[in-house]
Amino acid sequence: MHLIVQATIGGILIGGVYALLASGQAMIFGVTRTVNFAQAIFAILSAYLSYTLFSDFGVDPFLSVLVLVPTMFAFGSAIYIVFLRRLTRSGAELALLVLYAMAIGIQGTLDYFYKTNTRVISPGYTNHSWTVGGYQISEVRLFAFLLAVVVLGSLHAIRQHTKLGRALRATAQNPTAAQLLGVNVERVSAIAMGLGVATAGAAGAVFGMVVPFNGNSQYDLLSKLLSISVLGGMASMPGTIVAAVILGVVESVVAAKISPDWSAFSFLVVLFAVLTVRPQGLFGRRLRGAL
Amino acid sequence: MTWLGRESRTRPGGALQAFAFLGALAVLPVVMGRHWQVNLLVFTLMYAGLASAWNLVGGYAGYAALGHGAFFGIGAYAMAIGTTHLGVGTGYRPFLLVLPIAVGTALAVVPIARLLLRTRAATFAVLSITVMFMVQTFAYNIRSLTHGSQGIAVPVPPFPFTTFERPFYYAMAILLALTVAVCWAVRSSQLGLALNAVRDDEDRARGLGVQTELVKLIAFSLSAGLTAAFGAVWAYYISYVFPGFAIDPLLSLGAILMAFLGGRHTLWGPVVGAALIVPAQQYFAYRYGASHLYLIAYAALFLIVIYLLPDGILPSTTQRLNRLRTRSRARTTPDLLPMEALNPRGESE
Amino acid sequence: MSALLAVEGLTKTFGGIVALDQCSFEIAPGSLAALIGPNGSGKTTAFNVITGYQPADAGRLSFGGRVVRRPDPCRLQRLGMARTFQQARVFPGLSVLENVVLAHHQPWHALLRRRVSVTDRRRAEDLLGEFGLAAHSHVPAGMLSYGQRKLLEFASVLMGEPTLILLDEPTAGVNPVMVDTIEHHIRRCHGEGVSFLIVEHEMSFVMRLCDPVIVLDRGRPIACGAPQEVQNDRSVLDAYLGD
């Protein structure tokens, strides 16, 4: 029992980081109808940048977030403007393939600069932890979780209380109607892509402290992200967050009780079990019908 | 009139094409007999077959399947396990396993395919690749069967050194011919018509009485079975399977790239795409070795194809020819297509 | 005589919007009925729910005397119900001929037959001839004009030999000559025993063609009867002119 509670705590904390990454992806999907197959490599890119900032300039990874978030925002928007904008008319699958290809290309570039040995960012406090009521709480993970809460909170505030947020939600609901109502859909999509990639920027910086990574770890992360998206219902933010925390917990409980080898797999089992009952995911709308 | 290579009447040239293709397949390893040449041919034919098999789902039905690496891996592991654990022996006998592996995989994927095919567009793409990750986890973790990350060494057959690759070449050639024949049969049957309708507008197709679930399932199952067959021969050829290698995301992506380059709505497009890309890929790997450059080149090529040749080489050339022909006859049919004709699948949610 | 199509208490909401509100009506066999109503009154939604494209929240549907528990487009087509869409939908990458041939329901093993069999082709060519599309039969449908697509959609629906056809705004966005063509085909098919339920905005079209006329307002039928009766109905005027 103690082990399970301990694993659950750890799972919730890491689930926060997944939630951060995945809700960026959900936002991109909601507005542009494109699954960002490069979200994982963006996180890893950010982890590498954070690694460089830490090892070469001594910048604390939590501080490097302040630089990485705007950088990745610009990067994401640029990708939308240069590559994806012109594909919107020709279907979401092409855009998805473009992003997938881009993920491969970025991995190649990272492998070129950083080589392929795994790295981990380890500032002095990585092994610190507090003991609360007999349970260990890792300092890094707690801070990572708090960072996720802050970023997700700001994202929520932007969506709910700003003009931009209204435009984002309107575009997600019905791009044509939004356009008619005077929303500049292309600009909003570029911003959504930027915000989504920026969450990868924030998540990647801290991810690199929790898990050793190299370019190839993108597949592991991508598989988790994609499962979270489908389970959460692709475009639903609350669904994505719930799914991410479920993933974190299932993964870490299975790792503790059974074997770390099966932790990723167990989540896939949960995913497919849910899908047999609800093909649209936990919070998704039904994918059926016509007008 | 050929439209994206789609044909409603049987063409007299069809038989000719088939004979030319089979003839070329038969003599190629004799003409290009060096080890590296035959090795290159083996991989070219393999990718041509993989791309054609993918095309059944990704091209004809318009479902962006990204996880065919899973079925390739299943075929490869089935072959490795068959030759090591089941004692099938060596020499030509393992080739006898290929057919049962293909049929077995085609049947085994039915339940998972039914689940996948209830989703559409992006969700389908995501789930299909998820299946691949799942199979990869199995390969890593069911150690009693797969030896985990250590992999399985398949016994090297005692073929004569000078023509060592030939049996594998001909196995790949037969499989490729079979795959192209299956694709041809699908295209020229009502199944193909139904699949194309699914690609263009699945909901309307249902409303016209097309059994969309069934036709998608048949296409997926055929595609997975053929992919597994190539995996099986591949495993015997390179005589070693390992999870990261046999179940490779890049394998599916490569096949997709080739189908796109050649023209994913056509019969020969995937073959043409493979014939262009695989030699370049092997040359690249040989010349530069480093895998990261290879990744970058792949990505760049993909972007070039999608942005400059979205319909692939074959349709672009046939379109151009048709346009010339229509212009010379001064007909009044518009020669520029409306957008939907090029990208038929509207998303409906 | 029992109704060909009967809906009872059909309800469908989208979030807060009630698109269909306890909607009930019947269509007798052989009728040429119209479903009219102001924009947004739920006509298209009624079609979507009846043909199984959208699941209803509540209500019962029976077709050809039998209750259809979970309407599904494919099954209903096989039972003899077919529809067209408000925004004409054709298969843009298939040839015009293939568009028509496709809509011909067949047992599963027919999938192994030729893409376009000789008999299918003949029937489809006849239909295309009647609709004046024969000259285009090998052109991809995506190249047709909007009006031609509407005709093609109508023609392809007929290939399945339905007993009831639901047309969603057949004349919207179509030039006047083509409106006459469409009217002619509706009359011809009706003469051959096919029943129709037509959603239409063009009132003169409805008045000269249809009987009965069902009027929908905010998801509810408010009147049903001969065109003249409905035209003089107080509540119908109110619905169209606003309260």
Ligand SMILES: Nc1ncnc2c1ncn2[C@@H]1O[C@H](COP(=O)(O)OP(=O)(O)O)[C@@H](O)[C@H]1O
């Ligand atoms: N898919 C949908 N999502 C949300 N609201 C919808 C949807 N379809 C229809 N509606 C709403 O339902 C009402 C009825 O629409 P509709 O059936 O299209 O009307 P009509 O065809 O009579 O013009 C409208 O208020 C419309 O906005």
Ligand SMILES: [Mg+2]
């Ligand atoms: Mg309508």
